[in-house]
Amino acid sequence: xxxxxxxxxxxxxxxxxxxxxxxxxxxxxxxxxxxxxxxxxxxxxxxxxxxxxxxxxxxxxxxxxxxxxxxxxxxxxxxxxxxxxxxxxxxxxxxxxxxxxxxxxxxxxxxxxxxxxxxxxxxxxxxxxxxxxxxxxxxxxxxxxxxxxxxxxxxxxxxxxxxxxxxxxxxxxxxxxxxxxxxxxxxxxxxxxxxxxxxxxxxxxxxxxxxxxxxxxxxxxxxxxxxxxxxxxxxxxxxxxxxxxxxxxxxxxxxxxxxxxxxxxxxxxxxxxxxxxxxxxxxxxxxxxxxxxxxxxxxxxxxxxxxxxxxxxxxxxxxxxxxxxxxxxxxxxxxxxxxxxxxxxxxxxxxxxxxxxxxxx
Numbered sequence: 611x612x613x614x615x616x617x618x619x620x621x622x623x624x625x626x627x628x629x630x631x632x633x634x635x636x637x638x639x640x641x642x643x644x645x646x647x648x649x650x651x652x653x654x655x656x657x658x659x660x661x662x663x664x665x666x667x668x669x670x671x672x673x674x675x676x677x678x679x680x681x682x683x684x685x686x687x688x689x690x691x692x693x694x695x696x697x698x699x700x701x702x703x704x705x706x707x708x709x710x711x712x713x714x715x716x717x718x719x720x721x722x723x724x725x726x727x728x729x730x731x732x733x734x735x736x737x738x739x740x741x742x743x744x745x746x747x748x749x750x751x752x753x754x755x756x757x758x759x760x761x762x763x764x765x766x767x768x769x770x771x772x773x774x775x776x777x778x779x780x781x782x783x784x785x786x787x788x789x790x791x792x793x794x795x796x797x798x799x800x801x802x803x804x805x806x807x808x809x810x811x812x813x814x815x816x817x818x819x820x821x822x823x824x825x826x827x828x829x830x831x832x833x834x835x836x837x838x839x840x841x842x843x844x845x846x847x848x849x850x851x852x853x854x855x856x857x858x859x860x861x862x863x864x865x866x867x868x869x870x871x872x873x874x875x876x877x878x879x880x881x882x883x884x885x886x887x888x889x890x891x892x893x894x895x896x897x898x899x900x901x902x903x904x905x906x907x908x909x910x911x912x913x914x915x916x917x918x919x920x921x922x923x924x925x926x927x928x929x930x931x932x933x934x935x936x937x938x939x940x941x942x943x944x945x946x947x948x949x950x951x952x953x954x955x956x957x958x959x960x961x962x963x964x965x966x967x968x969x970x971x
Contacts, residue, residue: 612707659710670696673693719781728770729810734810737769750777759870783816791813798924828859840854866881
């Protein structure tokens with residue numbers, strides 16, 4: 611059964627929701643647009659928790675009524691069945707409430723930058739990078755998200771040596787944040803005459819977009835900005851103007867290039883946005899390393915060198931090594947059907963957080 615500390619916290623949230631309802635209905639409190647947004651966001655965050663708590667209270671009342679029935683000999687059997695049902699529902703609702711109360715990742719609601727780089731495997735790796743981009747693009751389409759190319763370096767025979775995209779959509783980072791790491795592919799290349807299976811790999815980085823209002827402050831003195839003539843497709847214009855931009859962050863040595871747009875100004879804006887996201891990612895990882903538990907996270911550190919997943923084409927299977935999950939639906943996954951993988955990774959992370967919190971009690 612729910613402990614008193616948890617119930618007290620839920621009671622406080624229910625009272626807070628009532629207060630927010632009154633504030634949001636008060637024109638004076640919502641005259642300030644920024645304040646209105648803060649109140650509305652807070653209300654949206656606690657509303658599911660309060661709804662779950664009220665459902666739990668109803669189930670508790672149902673259990674009490676069912677137990678009272680058992681005092682009547684004629685209703686005893688019916689009351690016992692009702693009590694068993696209510697007791698099971700109480701347990702389910704309590705577990706759901708515990709998940710809803712887990713610490714929220716402040717980056718979950720952000721847009722993101724998706725970076726895919728070919729690794730070992732030469733041309734086959736570049737082709738696989740193209741397959742991964744297509745997979746994530748298809749998934750984004752299913753979610754109603756938008757993808758903007760930021761920087762593209764094409765492979766020699768197709769695919770990409772490196773590609774960076776901005777993904778815009780509700781909950782984009784929350785859904786894709788576990789995709790960072792090494793992705794390995796096992797398949798027979800089209801150029802393989804002996805029918806041998808080759809193994810190659812790509813790395814994926816999923817970086818939450820930094821807040822334009824000061825998440826990461828970029829000191830102009832720390833930046834070297836170079837312009838150069840873009841290469842690749844684009845017609846006459848792209849070859850006649852120095853529209854491509856390279857930004858070097860001198861303190862960290864990070865370098866970002868962007869040449870996808872014809873406008874030098876827009877290329878500079880995009881490059882700075884990617885740089886800010888990388889710096890935010892580096893800062894957050896350093897902070898996490900300082901506060902990390904002694905045991906490694908179940909879903910991995912997100913380090914680019916971590917091999918997180920294998921795509922085996924001859925066997926039609928995908929294996930996520932972090933949670934020992936194998937799915938024999940490779941074709942569907944490569945077409946963007948990532949829901950089962952993402953749900954399993956999210957559930958594993960929630961279970962890990964619950965176990966961590968239980969260990970602290």
